[in-house]
Amino acid sequence: MSRFLKSTFAKSVLAAGAAVGGTIVYLDFIKPKNEPHLATSYAPFNKDIPPPPSRESLVSNLKKTTQFDVLVIGGGAVGTGTAVDAATRGMNVCLLEKTDFGSGTSSKSTKMAHGGVRYLEKAIFQLSRAQLDLVIEALNERGNMLRTAPHLCSVLPIMIPVYNWWQVPYFFAGCKMYDWFAGKQNLRSSTIFTTEQAAAIAPMMDTSNLKAACVYHDGSFNDTRYNVSLATTAIKNGATVLNYFEVEQLLKDDKGKLYGVRAKDLETNETYEIKATSVVNATGPFSDKILEMDEDPKGLPPKVEQPPRMVVPSSGVHIVLPEYYCPTTYGLLDPSTSDGRVMFFLPWQR
Numbered sequence: 516m517s518r519f520l521k522s523t524f525a526k527s528v529l530a531a532g533a534a535v536g537g538t539i540v541y542l543d544f545i546k547p548k549n550e551p552h553l554a555t556s557y558a559p560f561n562k563d564i565p566p567p568p569s570r571e572s573l574v575s576n577l578k579k580t581t582q583f584d585v586l587v588i589g590g591g592a593v594g595t596g597t598a599v600d601a602a603t604r605g606m607n608v609c610l611l612e613k614t615d616f617g618s619g620t621s622s623k624s625t626k627m628a629h630g631g632v633r634y635l636e637k638a639i640f641q642l643s644r645a646q647l648d649l650v651i652e653a654l655n656e657r658g659n660m661l662r663t664a665p666h667l668c669s670v671l672p673i674m675i676p677v678y679n680w681w682q683v684p685y686f687f688a689g690c691k692m693y694d695w696f697a698g699k700q701n702l703r704s705s706t707i708f709t710t711e712q713a714a715a716i717a718p719m720m721d722t723s724n725l726k727a728a729c730v731y732h733d734g735s736f737n738d739t740r741y742n743v744s745l746a747t748t749a750i751k752n753g754a755t756v757l758n759y760f761e762v763e764q765l766l767k768d769d770k771g772k773l774y775g776v777r778a779k780d781l782e783t784n785e786t787y788e789i790k791a792t793s794v795v796n797a798t799g800p801f802s803d804k805i806l807e808m809d810e811d812p813k814g815l816p817p818k819v820e821q822p823p824r825m826v827v828p829s830s831g832v833h834i835v836l837p838e839y840y841c842p843t844t845y846g847l848l849d850p851s852t853s854d855g856r857v858m859f860f861l862p863w864q865r
Contacts, residue, residue, distance in 0.1 A: 567750055574780065576755050577787060583609040583755075586776065586791030588762050588805060591621035592738070594797035595745035595756070602752035609789060610749065611760040611778055617742035620799045625833065626863060628661065628668055628734030630654035632693055632848075633857055639692075651696050657734045658700030664741060670702045671735040671861070673846040674713060674728045676720055683707065683727050686850070690731040703732040717842045730845075735861065762805070765814030766790070773809065802826045838862070 568576075585601045587594045590612025598610045630653040638646035661668045675690075677683050690705035706729075713720065713728035750756050757780075764777040766788065775790035796805045803825050808816050840860060841847060847860040 567747055570757070570782075573750070573755050573757055577609065577757065577789065580607065580609070580755065581790065582775075583607050583789065583791040585609070585793050585795060586789060587611070587795045587797055588776070589797035589799060589801075590616045590742075590746060590756070590758055591619055591797065591799055592617070592742050592745065593621075593799065594795070595742055595749060597795055597797055598749035598754045598756060599745050599752065602749050602754040608749065608754035609791065610746070610754060610756045611762060611776070611789075612756075612758040613761045613781075614758065616746050616758055617739040619801075621742045622739040623833065624738045625831075625859060626735055626738055626861065627671075627859075628657045628736045630657055630693065630697065630733070632689065632731065635693055635696070636689060647696075650693075654693075654697040655700060658697070658702075660736060660741075661702070661734050664736070664744065667741050667744065668734050668736040670732055671846050672703065672730050672732050672844070673848050673859075674708065674717065674730050674842075675848045675850060676713060676717075676728050677726050678724050680726050683729070686729040690729050693731055702734070705729065705731040716845050717847060719839060719841075720847070733846075735846075735863075762808075763816075765794070765805075765808045765811075767812070767814050771812065773814070776814075800826050800828055835863075 584606040585597075585608045587597050587601075587608065587610040590610055594610055594612070595616065598608050602608045630650045634646050634653075635650045637643060638650060661670070675686050677686055687705065687707055694701045694705050708716070708728040708730055710722055710725045710727065713725060714722045746756050759781040760778045761781055762776045762778045763786070765773055766775040766777060767773055773794055775788060776794065777786060777788050779786050796802055798805055803821070804816060806825060807821055808814050811817070841862050843862050846862065849858040849860075852858050
């Protein structure tokens with residue numbers, strides 16, 4: 516390598532190191548701390564709040580309504596969230612769920628309200644504005660969740676064990692950037708723990724070559740209860756929300772335009788024709804089944820099950836382990852397993 520190239524390379528390394536170091540110093544010591552904008556006190560619970568209407572009352576409302584503005588199929592997080600959004604805008608909303616609310620994908624999450632540190636890394640290395648926008652939006656929504664449902668959400672510190680010295684500034688700079696993109700809704704300031712501090716918090720961790728641990732903060736929440744809360748909020752705002760109602764057919768006019776559904780009450784086996792101006796397919800991994808019904812001229816499901824076309828299940832896995840695998844007040848993040856995956860160890864339901 517020529518002297519010029521060596522000199523240029525050395526200058527580039529020094530410049531990059533100075534940039535990272537300067538960013539860390541600025542974010543950790545100079546930039547004013549963003550205190551979390553989370554409510555710390557709440558009005559006393561109003562014991563005079565009436566109980567939610569009974570299922571019989573909601574079914575009665577279904578029978579009385581000639582046509583809804585919006586009919587949502589699916590009572591998961593997306594479906595109930597859609598119902599809340601439409602109902603709070605003054606629309607007459609009906610939501611139908613085949614089984615229990617949150618019985619599918621919405622109760623199988625990692626229980627994290629997070630912006631996505633992995634997506635931030637992709638945004639930087641792939642120079643992807645779309646990934647960065649995703650992270651910023653998710654961080655804002657994380658703050659909204661913690662603020663609007665503090666009884667279901669909490670702040671969770673997550674520790675990243677670091678086994679190479681050069682990775683300490685790398686991970687710490689990434690955590691600080693994560694804080695910075697959260698803006699005023701940053702939860703806590705990221706920090707670095709020594710080997711001794713990390714071992715005291717997570718004694719089950721391999722500390723033989725541990726150099727340090729970076730700690731950042733994200734949100735943790737009860738996904739199933741959050742889902743049910745969305746359903747009851749929609750009901751409170753006038754929506755007709757019913758579970759154990761199975762959509763058997765999409766109703767179409769002579770021109771093939773969808774105007775409602777035929778659904779069966781699985782509790783009574785009674786069938787209803789429910790008309791609506793708009794129909795929302797919020798069935799998650801079962802979306803293809805509704806789309807196949809829409810493609811049928813009569814709105815009926817196919818007699819032979821078809822392979823998925825629009826929604827293909829992902830390969831994420833969640834395993835419940837004994838509590839000694841994880842600290843009770845901290846989460847652990849392995850940023851790179853032997854097969855290139857990211858693995859979280861998170862405390863849950865203590």
